[in-house]
Amino acid sequence: MEHNSENCRSNCPINFILETFGDKWTLLVVRDLMFKGKKYYGEFLESDEKISTNILAERLQRLETHGVITKEKDPDHKSKFIYALTEKGKALLPIMLEVTQWSSTYDSLTNTPKEFSEALKVDKDGVKKGVLDRL
Amino acid sequence: MEHNSENCRSNCPINFILETFGDKWTLLVVRDLMFKGKKYYGEFLESDEKISTNILAERLQRLETHGVITKEKDPDHKSKFIYALTEKGKALLPIMLEVTQWSSTYDSLTNTPKEFSEALKVDKDGVKKGVLDRL
DNA sequence: CTGTATCCTTAGGGATACTG
DNA sequence: CAGTATCCCTAAGGATACAG
Numbered sequence: 001m002e003h004n005s006e007n008c009r010s011n012c013p014i015n016f017i018l019e020t021f022g023d024k025w026t027l028l029v030v031r032d033l034m035f036k037g038k039k040y041y042g043e044f045l046e047s048d049e050k051i052s053t054n055i056l057a058e059r060l061q062r063l064e065t066h067g068v069i070t071k072e073k074d075p076d077h078k079s080k081f082i083y084a085l086t087e088k089g090k091a092l093l094p095i096m097l098e099v100t101q102w103s104s105t106y107d108s109l110t111n112t113p114k115e116f117s118e119a120l121k122v123d124k125d126g127v128k129k130g131v132l133d134r135l
Numbered sequence: 136m137e138h139n140s141e142n143c144r145s146n147c148p149i150n151f152i153l154e155t156f157g158d159k160w161t162l163l164v165v166r167d168l169m170f171k172g173k174k175y176y177g178e179f180l181e182s183d184e185k186i187s188t189n190i191l192a193e194r195l196q197r198l199e200t201h202g203v204i205t206k207e208k209d210p211d212h213k214s215k216f217i218y219a220l221t222e223k224g225k226a227l228l229p230i231m232l233e234v235t236q237w238s239s240t241y242d243s244l245t246n247t248p249k250e251f252s253e254a255l256k257v258d259k260d261g262v263k264k265g266v267l268d269r270l
Numbered sequence: 271c272t273g274t275a276t277c278c279t280t281a282g283g284g285a286t287a288c289t290g
Numbered sequence: 291c292a293g294t295a296t297c298c299c300t301a302a303g304g305a306t307a308c309a310g
Contacts, residue, residue: 009185011246012248013237017238023157024158024303040272049144049147055302081272095230096149102148109143110151113147185284187284188294212291215292272310277307278304279302279303283301288296
């Protein structure tokens with residue numbers, strides 16, 4: 001999804017990302033998909049930050065609308081959906097890695113999980129594997 | 136500023152950045168400082184997104200509290216302050232560049248200003264100049 | 271258990287008045 | 291003009307009940 005004229009404040013690229021991710025929850029869902037290997041509704045609910053059910057549903061919907069994730073029926077478990085990153089969603093990886101690096105540098109309490117730093121390492125080599133294989 | 140135990144949802148690096156920038160306005164102030172060469176209160180008010188005065192004041196305060204910007208008396212114009220990025224603030228550049236690139240790729244209406252793409256170019260060379268000189 | 275809907279409180283934020 | 295404060299409405303979101 002691209003800029004829609006209504007409720008679009010400007011054509012600035014920084015503003016653009018805020019239209020989708022400018023809140024306290026959305027990026028955490030991306031993190032869970034990208035680094036934690038989560039794909040089910042219930043798995044997102046289990047994360048440390050304790051997102052509430054209605055917020056999660058709204059964010060999954062939003063991300064799907066914006067073309068960042070897909071929602072598909074799980075062939076195995078009926079009445080259950082698998083959420084996955086699209087190419088557009090996977091393309092957020094460099095941003096996520098830079099964020100991780102910045103936070104690690106400036107917050108002594110930040111505990112960077114190994115999945116993050118491994119993804120960071122392979123990306124810096126310019127070799128797109130590791131985390132990305134799984135995406 | 137680092138994680139303060141109260142109202143900190145987790146020690147995840149992605150969550151950490153959201154504690155400061157997880158809203159629709161804060162990052163725009165950083166953009167204005169980093170790419171637009173703005174430093175005065177009134178200049179931030181002029182941006183396309185039309186931030187309101189109380190929100191701007193609150194965000195400048197927040198960014199200062201979090202060690203991302205400094206607020207110093209303007210020696211020339213009395214009763215006027217100069218806002219500037221700290222090292223921690225300047226270190227957001229790689230994130231800003233990745234965001235710019237992602238938005239440019241996925242939003243056809245995004246109009247990437249020349250300051251952004253120039254900063255992007257010099258950064259990719261690994262040569263920290265251009266925009267960074269001015270910071 | 272997966273997901274949706276509802277209730278209700280709080281926080282975000284627009285408009286604007288106000289002070290130095 | 292720079293910045294703060296207030297008024298007030300709307301959106302964000304926590305708790306929880308509900309439906310398949």
